[in-house]
Amino acid sequence: MPSFLPVKQIRVSDVVFKQLKSAILSGQFSPGQKLPSERELTETFQISRVVVREAIRSLETSGFVTIRQGPHGGAYVKELGFDRVFESFLDLFLMGRMSVAELIQVRQLIQPEVSRLAALHVNADSARLLEEALAFEATPKPSHAERVKGRMATDLVLAKMCGNRLYQAILEPLIRLTQEIILTVKPEKTVFHDHSEHQAIVDAVLARNGPEAAAATSKHLNTVQSGLLKLEKDFRKRIGTVSAS
Amino acid sequence: MPSFLPVKQIRVSDVVFKQLKSAILSGQFSPGQKLPSERELTETFQISRVVVREAIRSLETSGFVTIRQGPHGGAYVKELGFDRVFESFLDLFLMGRMSVAELIQVRQLIQPEVSRLAALHVNADSARLLEEALAFEATPKPSHAERVKGRMATDLVLAKMCGNRLYQAILEPLIRLTQEIILTVKPEKTVFHDHSEHQAIVDAVLARNGPEAAAATSKHLNTVQSGLLKLEKDFRKRIGTVSAS
DNA sequence: CGACTTTATTTGTCAATCCATTTTTCTCCA
């Protein structure tokens, strides 16, 4: 008997998922555009609606589309952000496969370099954004949550303006993860760093002084570190009672 | 009229997804364990099977479970790896939101530091793994694909043994992404680095010489860089015709 | 005892139907 090849057993919904994903990645559907409706795709692929729905659901879970209901509803292609990276890091942390100490150690390597690069790439636009972020941090916030988020504004702008989008893709999720940890524990009173440290970083960046920007960032992170490490134990105690978002 | 609260409109499958995810994260289901069958969950949550399926599908897409068919089939909880991070980076790259130059720049910062840490943390076990990886690289491989993958063995072991799992979570996906790019372009003949460079890194690590390990890694990456940058244009030409995996 | 067959369990797919949401269009009245 001739040796036949085994028939690959794959789920139809997987095939559809990959085709749609491929179409998005190759630009056949641009961000903002709408995929065909479920019923149309049913006809196109000649499969049941359930399968189409599962495929689209996977696209949504992967962050490629958002789904809206009603006429003019459907699966709309999203601009690919860093949410998935963030979610992945968050889950690793929640699973206990990463500690605050490790998080800070990585930030201590990457962030000074990012600030250094930001100082080299600064231009009129980014300078304005940076000053706005710093000013935003200084404005009083109604809630603790907003205060914590506001505090990260400068860091996020620096990550964005460093000229390397991969640095941004790594650092922004790490900063958001730090936020998440602080907010979960909610140490209402604690203030980890004062405004002057961010001011020093921004000054150095605006002066295009790379080494100084890196040094100021490094110093800033040392300040943050001590406060954060104390939080982890509290955090681990709480997450048992808090539902995953 | 008293002001009623708006009824939150949420998808049932989302609620189920979050509950199951939460149960996994909190350890109610450990890696290797099986979630209840679809029909059981149907009873538990008092919802239709389709909804249960969508929720489980999302868990699979998020990398929390693998689904098997047949008796003893079902949704088995996975050990959370770095696949999701890798996928996220890969998609960002495919979407043109990250370049090879940026990838290399980040590796040039992180990898020397990782090697330095590896030199500080090396012990009997990790030393053995490292030597095995280096020996594995030296053994001839039948196919180009295996050669490329084999070449990364040492880098992956170093990332694993550096003592910071977040570095591993970042670097391993970046190394795999580099692989993926090389393999897609398939420059059959090209050899980017010779064995001696990895040997130098391993020697320094085993000698517990952190600075030297970092320096050797830095030098190694410089070698890799020049070869890689030429590849990107070829890569971009191809991905239009290659389906997303 | 071993090879084959059957059976049972579980996921995969389908079809038809109805509900919920939301935008557009129509209608009717001031």
Added chain:
DNA sequence: TGGAGAAAAATGGATTGACAAATAAAGTCG
């Protein structure tokens, strides 16, 4: 003519019931 409200239409969300496909375990027969 305008505008408010009602109806229609388009789309995703959910249900039900049935059958197919895969696969591990139990049974059967030589």
